[in-house]
Amino acid sequence: MSSPFPTGDRARRLALTSGVFVLTGALLAASAATAAAGPAVQHPGGTSVAATAQALGLSAQEELVVKDVIKDADGTVHTRYERTYAGLAVVGGDLVVHRAGDGTIKDVTKAVRTPIKIASLDPKLTPTAATSAAIKTAKAAKTAGAATSDAPRKVIWAAGGKPVLAYESVVTGTQQDGGTPSKLRVITDAETGRKLYENQLINDIAEGVTTNGGSQAAAPDGSQVAAVGSGASQYSGTVGLNTTKSPTGYSLIDSVRGGSRVVDLKHRTKGKGTVFTDADNKWGTGSPTDNQTAAVDAAYGAAQTWDFYKNVLHRNGIRNDGRAPVSRVHYGDAYQNAAWDDDAFTMSYGDGANNQHPWTQLDVVGHEFSHGVTSATAGLQYSGESGGLNEATSDIFGTAVEWYANNPQDKGDYLLGEKVFGDGKPLRYQDKPSRDGRGSVDYWRPGIGDLDVHHSSGVGNHFFYLLSEGSGAKDINGVHYDSPTADGSTVTGIGRDKAVQIWYRALTTYFTSTTDYHDARQGTLKAAADLYGANSAEAKAVDAAWAAVNVKA
Structure with missing residues (x-):
């Protein structure tokens, strides 16, 4: 079996080092102000954040805040930024700047390309009215005990295309299943009071499963x-x-x-x-x-997952x-x-x-x-197609962890959570997602972003299986699979290990908060070209696997 990793000069060029700068939304404005008031902030490549903003043609009111930096062994630097406008967080303003070793900008990956320009930063809607609107939205989503403890945050909403002044509220409570906690994020137009967006901040593995339904605890005292x-x-x-x-x-x-x-x-x-x-x-x-x-x-499970990320993807937690x-x-x-x-x-x-x-x-x-x-990393919004990609990403790496552990009692497979119901039936199938009978889809279609994210994730899961194992009927590790294609094509897999490397590279380097399935196709093609060459069999397989789930150029 060929190695899943690039070899020779390409391996040396693409060996990754990474530094992470984690900034939550509440810290964005403060961090941007600090960057603006203090010495010029530098990142790999020696270019200041302010100079980068200027090079990208951002307005004087915009600031960039470094979230994550990945440096390739050849000196290429991929810097992920969040953005602020007049000190307000720009939701959907994230971007990744790809620089050559000499500091030259090679490319930019943006969540949205629309320039940020707001006529007025004075909202017509009061914070109290925004809170009431958010709670109403949560109740419509059948959130029990819907309440907010904090005042809404004034932001610039750019993820919808045209940037507008908005309020961001987080409504807590319990989701419709009666057991899952809810942190519903609601974006409200500060001009009209209209709901612009909502998404769930609690990411769970199942959708609507029936149920009857903190914080870190201190370790024991004494020497340890x-x-x-x-x-x-x-x-x-x-x-x-x-x-x-x-x-x-x-x-x-x-x-x-x-x-x-x-x-x-x-x-x-x-x-x-x-x-x-x-x-x-x-x-x-x-x-x-x-x-x-x-x-x-x-x-x-936590130990095996930690070791998978460390040993396979070289990520420290x-x-x-x-x-x-x-x-x-x-x-x-x-x-x-x-x-x-x-x-x-x-x-x-x-x-x-x-x-x-x-x-x-x-x-x-x-x-x-x-x-x-x-x-x-990418911060994929947990709604629409980006939400489906978020769920697919967790399924893909959850599957990879199971294969990595190589545990004889829980063998690697392309079935998600096949033991938790007690009847051997899995929560999801990656070879043909629609097998779950609960609404997961095999192929992309217009409007797929309106589905539950656990169902729209089927497109990403199916792509991953096809890229790993190929189409058609086969038995793998004692499990029978039969993976179809939307166009009747035959897809030849490149192996799960290579598929995992390509997906991780795309997630950390080319995906943004608003990435949809067509953007994901472009991101994984770039990742495959980085790892194995633009004309490699791996890159061609990525293209073929996306076409097989109806995601085409």
């Missing part, structure tokens, strides 16, 4: 040292676990992997949770009736800063879902039907972790 224990998981057999030893026993904290920890929510949906502890460093029994078993699966999120198990009562909360930096897992099938399978953990990676 790394230890190695063993755990009996429900889905992955007996596994090794990195833990932390203190005078009072062992805690499920992995100091080797960024302080990754697992906490028990004890069937609540709020609160800090309690770090799991144990006297003999032997965790769980493999049965869901043992409280520690779900924690074993979560800890093992979600934000590339070496810090791990908190895993929260026993979330809610019989909650059939798992969710990522970017603000809280947590992954939460329900115990599934009858509290007997925790949603802590390997690919589910990889899925949730990957939502954080998407947020830290």
